[in-house]
Amino acid sequence: MSRNNSSSDIVDRIIRGPAARRIQCRQIRAGQMICGEDEEPSDALLYVRSGRLRSFVSNEGKELTLFVLVPGDCVRFNSDTLLDALRDSEIIFVPMSALREIGRTDAEFAGWAILQLDRLLDRSVQLVKDMAFCDVKQRLIRALCDVADRDGRGGDAGIVIAPSPNADDFANRIGATRQSVSTVMAELIRCGILHRFGQQSMVISDIARLRRELAPDRRTSSRSAPQAAPAWEA
Amino acid sequence: MSRNNSSSDIVDRIIRGPAARRIQCRQIRAGQMICGEDEEPSDALLYVRSGRLRSFVSNEGKELTLFVLVPGDCVRFNSDTLLDALRDSEIIFVPMSALREIGRTDAEFAGWAILQLDRLLDRSVQLVKDMAFCDVKQRLIRALCDVADRDGRGGDAGIVIAPSPNADDFANRIGATRQSVSTVMAELIRCGILHRFGQQSMVISDIARLRRELAPDRRTSSRSAPQAAPAWEA
Numbered sequence: 426m427s428r429n430n431s432s433s434d435i436v437d438r439i440i441r442g443p444a445a446r447r448i449q450c451r452q453i454r455a456g457q458m459i460c461g462e463d464e465e466p467s468d469a470l471l472y473v474r475s476g477r478l479r480s481f482v483s484n485e486g487k488e489l490t491l492f493v494l495v496p497g498d499c500v501r502f503n504s505d506t507l508l509d510a511l512r513d514s515e516i517i518f519v520p521m522s523a524l525r526e527i528g529r530t531d532a533e534f535a536g537w538a539i540l541q542l543d544r545l546l547d548r549s550v551q552l553v554k555d556m557a558f559c560d561v562k563q564r565l566i567r568a569l570c571d572v573a574d575r576d577g578r579g580g581d582a583g584i585v586i587a588p589s590p591n592a593d594d595f596a597n598r599i600g601a602t603r604q605s606v607s608t609v610m611a612e613l614i615r616c617g618i619l620h621r622f623g624q625q626s627m628v629i630s631d632i633a634r635l636r637r638e639l640a641p642d643r644r645t646s647s648r649s650a651p652q653a654a655p656a657w658e659a
Numbered sequence: 660m661s662r663n664n665s666s667s668d669i670v671d672r673i674i675r676g677p678a679a680r681r682i683q684c685r686q687i688r689a690g691q692m693i694c695g696e697d698e699e700p701s702d703a704l705l706y707v708r709s710g711r712l713r714s715f716v717s718n719e720g721k722e723l724t725l726f727v728l729v730p731g732d733c734v735r736f737n738s739d740t741l742l743d744a745l746r747d748s749e750i751i752f753v754p755m756s757a758l759r760e761i762g763r764t765d766a767e768f769a770g771w772a773i774l775q776l777d778r779l780l781d782r783s784v785q786l787v788k789d790m791a792f793c794d795v796k797q798r799l800i801r802a803l804c805d806v807a808d809r810d811g812r813g814g815d816a817g818i819v820i821a822p823s824p825n826a827d828d829f830a831n832r833i834g835a836t837r838q839s840v841s842t843v844m845a846e847l848i849r850c851g852i853l854h855r856f857g858q859q860s861m862v863i864s865d866i867a868r869l870r871r872e873l874a875p876d877r878r879t880s881s882r883s884a885p886q887a888a889p890a891w892e893a
Binding site: 482485491536539556558 | 723776
């Protein structure tokens with residue numbers, strides 16, 4: 426199943442269907458934040474039509490990125506949800522009550538919703554496993570591989586990521602401190618795996634070696650972040 | 660919606676319906692383990708009809724309990740899943756392919772599957788938040804409150820839990836070491852919150868005080884482990 430096409434076809438059909446008035450489409454500017462507790466409805470499946478957002482949780486000044494969302498992705502939106510638009514984005518809220526109602530008469534939509542929730546569940550369990558069993562270095566390497574797959578472009582010196590997340594972004598993403606992220610980054614540069622890091626760009630000079638560091642877990646990792654093809658191979 | 664009744668009605672109907680041959684019912688003896696990678700089908704929604712099981716992940720000798728499953732609960736079962744029967748149990752495997760197929764013609768079942776996946780997702784995200792933001796003491800207190808709600812009986816000295824999980828069980832459940840669990844247990848005994856711990860039973864002498872320690876988070880905690888009513892209030 427081609428995730429993006431099917432998803433956008435199904436969502437387009439729902440938006441124009443009889444439940445249209447219960448579904449909200451919204452434009453979000455880059456940098457804008459959305460807090461679940463300020464929103465109505467606060468219990469929804471959120472679909473990303475365009476752009477890029479980060480879903481995160483926060484507690485006493487600490488943040489943890491749950492998912493980076495690109496077009497075709499879904500996330501469960503409730504009063505605890507925090508979203509941060511990394512680019513101008515268009516999102517669609519399908520309230521859970523509407524979702525169940527539409528699912529009653531639209532079997533294709535019900536199947537789509539089951540698949541989306543199942544994918545989110547798989548990603549969440551993978552996150553739990555990473556936090557329980559992987560140290561900062563392993564979690565950071567996984568995050569670097571994900572960023573390379575998603576945003577990297579092939580270049581002479583390796584895979585170029587620009588703009589690149591900074592140490593704080595990576596720290597929030599993997600639930601670590603900025604300092605421990607910087608320490609591992611320095612180690613990867615020393616080993617020649619990472620060529621440069623900073624000034625909003627990054628070059629991964631040896632992605633194969635980076636991936637080998639994750640080898641035993643690569644199967645589950647790739648399942649947790651399904652993608653059509655790495656951007657830098659295109 | 661009364662979770663247990665509706666779930667068992669729906670599951671009973673599916674077992675007797677036209678997709679019956681694709682659904683597996685299985686009896687598991689207490690102490691028996693099930694590994695997803697040994698099973699066929701390995702991609703299923705597992706429904707607990709009776710008994711009690713623990714779903715956990717494991718890596719290089721370390722374990723982390725994801726969910727303790729009681730009748731009416733579901734869990735996603737795939738090649739990574741490990742299950743441990745804590746009591747004689749009856750479980751039902753609904754392969755994901757059958758689940759999608761049944762959902763196409765049975766809207767009530769599709770709605771049920773959506774609800775089950777959504778509950779699991781909510782519990783998983785709560786687990787991620789606990790691991791990211793709560794220290795061992797907070798995670799252990801939450802686990803103690805859950806055990807008291809689920810298994811506790813009212814007694815003269817407080818809430819009696821017998822048999823009770825031991826320090827290793829709690830350590831696996833919250834992703835901590837046995838030693839740090841024992842340290843917190845000793846602290847709770849010293850404060851008079853826990854009356855006794857060991858010899859397979861435990862008495863929580865001041866559950867109200869234990870709950871107050873979690874007060875700011877109690878709302879999300881109760882959402883993550885929905886139950887009809889605490890057993891010790893019955």
